Amino acid sequence: xPARSFLHELNPLTKVAWSLAVITVAFAFQQPxxxxxxxxxxxxxxxxxxxxxxxxxxxxxLIIFAGIFILFQIxxxxxGNTVFTLIPGLGFGRVTDVGLTACTMLALRMxxxxxxxxxxxxxxxxxxxxxxxVEKLRVPYVYALMLVTSLRFxxxxxxxxxxxxxxxxxxxYDLESRNIFRRLAGIVPLALPLLLVSVQRxxxxxxxxxxxxxxxxPRTSLRTSTFSALDAGVIAACLLCTLALVLIALR
Amino acid sequence: xxxxxxxxxxxxxxxxxxxxxxxxxINLAIRPGEFVGLTGPTGAGKTTLTLALxxxxxxxxxxxLAGRVTVAGRDTATTPCARLAxxxxxxxxxxxxxxxxxxxEDELAFGLENLAVPREEMRARITxxxxxxxxxxxxxxxxxxxxxxxxxxxxxxxxAALQPRILVLDEPTSELDPRSSLExxxxxxxxxxxxxxTIILIEQKVSLLAPLVPRMVCLHQGRIVADAAPRQVLNxxxxxxxxxxxxxxxTTLFRLLRRAGAYHGDLPLEVDQGCRELERLLGPAGTGAFxxxxx
Numbered sequence: 001x002p003a004r005s006f007l008h009e010l011n012p013l014t015k016v017a018w019s020l021a022v023i024t025v026a027f028a029f030q031q032p033x034x035x036x037x038x039x040x041x042x043x044x045x046x047x048x049x050x051x052x053x054x055x056x057x058x059x060x061x062l063i064i065f066a067g068i069f070i071l072f073q074i075x076x077x078x079x080g081n082t083v084f085t086l087i088p089g090l091g092f093g094r095v096t097d098v099g100l101t102a103c104t105m106l107a108l109r110m111x112x113x114x115x116x117x118x119x120x121x122x123x124x125x126x127x128x129x130x131x132x133x134v135e136k137l138r139v140p141y142v143y144a145l146m147l148v149t150s151l152r153f154x155x156x157x158x159x160x161x162x163x164x165x166x167x168x169x170x171x172x173y174d175l176e177s178r179n180i181f182r183r184l185a186g187i188v189p190l191a192l193p194l195l196l197v198s199v200q201r202x203x204x205x206x207x208x209x210x211x212x213x214x215x216x217x218p219r220t221s222l223r224t225s226t227f228s229a230l231d232a233g234v235i236a237a238c239l240l241c242t243l244a245l246v247l248i249a250l251r
Numbered sequence: 252x253x254x255x256x257x258x259x260x261x262x263x264x265x266x267x268x269x270x271x272x273x274x275x276x277i278n279l280a281i282r283p284g285e286f287v288g289l290t291g292p293t294g295a296g297k298t299t300l301t302l303a304l305x306x307x308x309x310x311x312x313x314x315x316l317a318g319r320v321t322v323a324g325r326d327t328a329t330t331p332c333a334r335l336a337x338x339x340x341x342x343x344x345x346x347x348x349x350x351x352x353x354x355x356e357d358e359l360a361f362g363l364e365n366l367a368v369p370r371e372e373m374r375a376r377i378t379x380x381x382x383x384x385x386x387x388x389x390x391x392x393x394x395x396x397x398x399x400x401x402x403x404x405x406x407x408x409x410x411a412a413l414q415p416r417i418l419v420l421d422e423p424t425s426e427l428d429p430r431s432s433l434e435x436x437x438x439x440x441x442x443x444x445x446x447x448x449t450i451i452l453i454e455q456k457v458s459l460l461a462p463l464v465p466r467m468v469c470l471h472q473g474r475i476v477a478d479a480a481p482r483q484v485l486n487x488x489x490x491x492x493x494x495x496x497x498x499x500x501x502t503t504l505f506r507l508l509r510r511a512g513a514y515h516g517d518l519p520l521e522v523d524q525g526c527r528e529l530e531r532l533l534g535p536a537g538t539g540a541f542x543x544x545x546x
Contacts, residue, residue: 114268127357149351155395156347201348208406211305211341212362212413216333220367222360222374 006230007049007123012132014231015124018045019116026109028249032101035108042115051122058118066107073103126151132225141219149205157198164193174214255280256417256449257304262318264299264308265485273299275473277318281451283416286443288460288481289453291470292494297453300470301421303327304451306335323416337366340410346402346427353380355389355397355405359412366413380412383446384438400431406428407438417449418442424459432456436463458499461485469494485518501525 007015022042029035043059046052075086079097086093126148133139168189169175175190177183259279265272274296281287289297302308303320306327320327323338343349352358359377368376381387384404394402403423410418420439424432436459442448460467461481469477469484471494477484484538485491485498488506498506501522508514514532519525 001327055407086288125353127353145351148353152351152353201345204343204345204348205351207302207307207311207339208308208343209351209361210311210332211336212409213333213336213365214361216331216365218367219364220370221364221375222357222370222377224370 005049005051005123007045007051007119009228009230010123010125010234011131011136011225011227011231012120013136013225014227014234015116015120017235018238019120021114021242024242025245026112028246029109030105030249032104032108034249035105035112039108039112039115042112042119046115046119046122049119049123051105051119054122055118059115062111062114066111069109069110070103073106074099077102123189127223128225131221131223135221135225153198153201156201157194160197161190161194164190164197167193253282253284254321256283257451258319258321259300259303260319260321262303262320263316264303265315266299266312267314269314272473274303275313277473277475279468279475279478281449282386283449284443284447285466286440286450286464287452288464288467289451289470290457290460290467290494290496291476292454293455294472295470295494297470298421298475299473301341301419301451301453304417304419305339306330306332307339321483333365336362336415337413338415339417339419340413340415342403342406342410342423344422344425346399346406349406350394350402350409352394354391354393355386355408356391358394358405362409362413376412376414380408383442384408384413398431400427400434403427403435404438407435411442415448419451419453421453422438423452424454424456424457431480432459437464455497456479457485457496458502461499461502469496481520482518485520512533 022038025038026035029038043052046055074095075093077096078094080096080098083095083097083100085095130141130144130148134141135143173186173189174182175186179185208242254280257280259277262274262277263272277300287444289300291335293299299308302312304322304327306322307327308314309316310332316328322330322335325335325338337362350358352361353403356377359380360373360515363373363376377390381390386401386404386406386408389397389405394405403426406474407418407420407423418439424435427435436452437541439450439452440463443450452460452464458468465480467477467479467481467484468475469490475495477487477490485496485502485506490496491498499520505514505518505525505528509518514528516528516531518530
């Protein structure tokens with residue numbers, strides 16, 4: 001994490017509080033425009049933290065997901081005036097103005113809520129997250145560690161998968177068949193070795209942890225989780241904004 | 252004579268669902284400050300033996316066992332692994348899987364945190380361990396950016412931070428290039444010499460091990476088949492052949508000379524020794540039958 005910004009300095013829990021505030025506001029509003037504004041505010045926060053570029057792939061993925069979400073929903077809402085029909089002769093695929101608004105609203109709500117997650121992940125070292133959760137929220141250490149360790153293993157597994165793919169290719173295994181069924185069946189010879197390797201790895205890690213006193217009893221921590229004046233300010237601002245916006249929305 | 256720090260008495264171990272003994276009737280005593288090399292072919296029981304030393308067997312890995320393993324006066328069967336952690340440090344083969352944290356500092360802190368070391372002391376111990384392994388510059392680096400050799404050094408530093416009296420290393424160089432392997436091995440020698448740490452190094456590459464350790468233990472099919480100075484072990488032609496030990500090339504040369512009846516002395520383990528022996532056989536370097544000059 002090379003870029004340091006005010007976002008990086010904040011306590012992880014402050015960022016979680018911000019995320020919760022965004023979620024609350026997202027549920028308060030029922031119109032697409034304020035939700036678009038809310039989503040924009042999340043992206044502005046990312047921009048201010050200098051991580052917009054880093055999280056762009058994640059945001060793009062969320063947008064695609066929202067698009068699929070709209071496609072599935074839009075034809076199911078029959079109320080309101082017809083805007084257009086996909087196949088006019090059969091009356092199939094009718095899209096109404098109510099449906100269009102409702103789907104856009106839902107998609108934007110989802111986008112605003114979920115976009116906070118990559119912002120938090122990109123600005124918080126997992127270790128800080130563990131410490132904050134264990135110290136401030138009293139989450140058992142084992143659960144926090146489990147979560148973070150699984151995150152740490154993702155790049156290792158990617159590397160491993162790459163190796164297995166190479167090995168299978170070297171033995172003339174066809175991974176790029178055009179037939180979708182053969183392609184799906186082709187996953188098995190990749191997944192099986194990956195699973196076995198992961199189990200082996202997990203075992204080694206467990207042994208390595210045992211030999212370094214894991215589970216010896218009460219533990220100390222190198223880092224500590226602190227709330228600064230900035231954290232207090234951000235949390236207060238989030239509370240105030242949430243309250244104000246919810247009042248406006250319900251008026 | 253000092254009381255042994257590690258005592259293995261008649262230790263036999265079967266993995267679950269296995270008919271063959273992974274270890275059979277092992278007797279071994281290691282005194283404080285010894286540097287012992289443990290070698291043998293794959294499947295000889297080397298790893299099983301290390302797991303018995305750090306208490307993973309029988310606390311974590313079950314199986315049928317007989318006999319006793321005592322480390323610094325504690326029976327490993329009745330002492331929890333976590334208790335042994337401050338006494339015996341372990342380093343494993345896979346540099347990737349044995350590291351749990353994200354940065355070097357956090358990795359070293361992991362064991363200290365587990366043993367509830369106070370924060371200030373923790374910082375001091377991390378600094379010291381990094382200095383011991385000479386990787387102070389890596390302190391704040393993410394582990395994902397390190398090379399295999401560096402990761403293995405971090406694993407050693409993480410074990411050293413707990414200030415154990417014994418360090419057991421299970422083929423720590425098997426996934427490293429020759430240069431990093433040599434660095435690791437030199438590091439261990441320094442640990443042994445400067446800090447009096449008892450070291451047990453499992454290593455297949457006998458050419459790396461032989462010049463390094465004063466005592467070499469060979470395992471074969473779960474039994475100790477040799478326990479002596481490396482030179483004496485490598486003197487046993489039949490044993491070397493049977494175990495398929497990969498011995499230093501210079502040693503091979505002198506074994507061939509001896510078989511041909513041209514050499515009768517001790518087998519050299521290092522090139523320098525070999526050169527001296529050759530000079531004695533053929534006259535000083537740069538003359539007569541031995542024209543090449545030693546650098």
